[in-house]
Amino acid sequence: MQVIDTIEDLRKARKAISGRVGGVLTMGALHEGHLSLVQHARTDNDAVITTIFVNPTQFAPTEDFSGYPRDLAHDLSMLEKSGVDVVFTPKAADMYPSNFQTFVKVDHVTQGLEGDHRPGHFRGVVTIVSKLFNLTQPTIAYFGQKDAQQVVVIRRMVKDLNFPLDIAVIPTVREPDGLAMSSRNTYLTPEERKAGGVIYRSLVAAAQAYDEGERTPANLRAVAKSVLKTEASVEIEYVAINDPQSLLGVHEPSEEPILLSMVVQLGKPRLLDNCLLPWSLNTREGLTATLGA
Numbered sequence: 001m002q003v004i005d006t007i008e009d010l011r012k013a014r015k016a017i018s019g020r021v022g023g024v025l026t027m028g029a030l031h032e033g034h035l036s037l038v039q040h041a042r043t044d045n046d047a048v049i050t051t052i053f054v055n056p057t058q059f060a061p062t063e064d065f066s067g068y069p070r071d072l073a074h075d076l077s078m079l080e081k082s083g084v085d086v087v088f089t090p091k092a093a094d095m096y097p098s099n100f101q102t103f104v105k106v107d108h109v110t111q112g113l114e115g116d117h118r119p120g121h122f123r124g125v126v127t128i129v130s131k132l133f134n135l136t137q138p139t140i141a142y143f144g145q146k147d148a149q150q151v152v153v154i155r156r157m158v159k160d161l162n163f164p165l166d167i168a169v170i171p172t173v174r175e176p177d178g179l180a181m182s183s184r185n186t187y188l189t190p191e192e193r194k195a196g197g198v199i200y201r202s203l204v205a206a207a208q209a210y211d212e213g214e215r216t217p218a219n220l221r222a223v224a225k226s227v228l229k230t231e232a233s234v235e236i237e238y239v240a241i242n243d244p245q246s247l248l249g250v251h252e253p254s255e256e257p258i259l260l261s262m263v264v265q266l267g268k269p270r271l272l273d274n275c276l277l278p279w280s281l282n283t284r285e286g287l288t289a290t291l292g293a
């Protein structure tokens with residue numbers, strides 16, 4: 001496994017690879033969720049390039065950029081065991097040299113949901129993903145369902161700016177109690193960690209109501225919220241139902257697939273989760289065909 005931290009060396013390494021390249025972009029503090037993306041990339045391609053970069057431009061000044069968990073030695077050992085070929089760990093000063101002034105902005109699908117709660121976040125995400133796509137030139141780039149709006153936004157950017165690559169959407173990997181794996185779970189106290197299982201239970205309850213014929217978005221949201229409220233430490237930021245392609249809010253009953261997403265604050269971290277309904281769409285094939293497609 002080659003570990004590369006300069007743009008020049010990355011360009012050389014990329015040129016030396018022929019065949020299909022799987023790209024997995026991360027901020028490090030890796031867990032099984034990231035490794036699932038790597039495994040899919042490994043299976044589909046001749047080589048895998050993973051990037052590790054905690055991108056300063058996607059954090060608001062009030063957010064956790066400086067405290068974001070970092071453990072490069074552990075990350076590299078996990079990636080080596082997973083059969084990654086190249087790891088790119090650029091320095092912020094190389095990605096954003098002085099006088100940097102070009103940002104990529106996606107319009108409508110960055111509004112609502114995380115876009116409303118994290119102003120400027122997607123501008124930073126889309127800019128760094130564009131740069132990392134240009135540098136790593138993947139044949140297929142792998143993104144996690146957990147950041148569903150990010151998937152929709154990146155797909156829009158790929159289409160609008162004609163990036164020559166495909167996007168694969170990989171289902172959320174969960175802890176045994178259903179809590180979505182996240183680098184930010186390390187912020188949870190043991191009690192908060194235990195309470196976190198309620199997030200998945202709320203998705204399952206809404207999916208069950210959907211399965212039993214409930215289609216009214218307000219009722220599905222109410223089912224999810226009533227489960228979340230059984231944990232006093234969980235503060236609901238939003239529970240939303242959106243069209244998985246346009247991300248417009250869905251307010252009328254519909255037989256079209258819908259995206260149920262939520263963010264809760266549990267102690268320090270904001271925790272995101274979501275599912276597509278019907279539940280059977282929460283597979284790589286279903287997600288890739290539905291989310292932002």
Ligand code: AMP
Pocket residue numbers: 025026027028032033034036037142143144145146147170171172173174180181182183
């Ligand atoms: P991050 O390091 O948080 O920026 O995440 C890098 C990639 O891993 C993104 O595409 C995430 O959506 C994805 N990812 C994060 N957590 C999970 C998870 N629990 N299951 C699957 N993919 C995930």
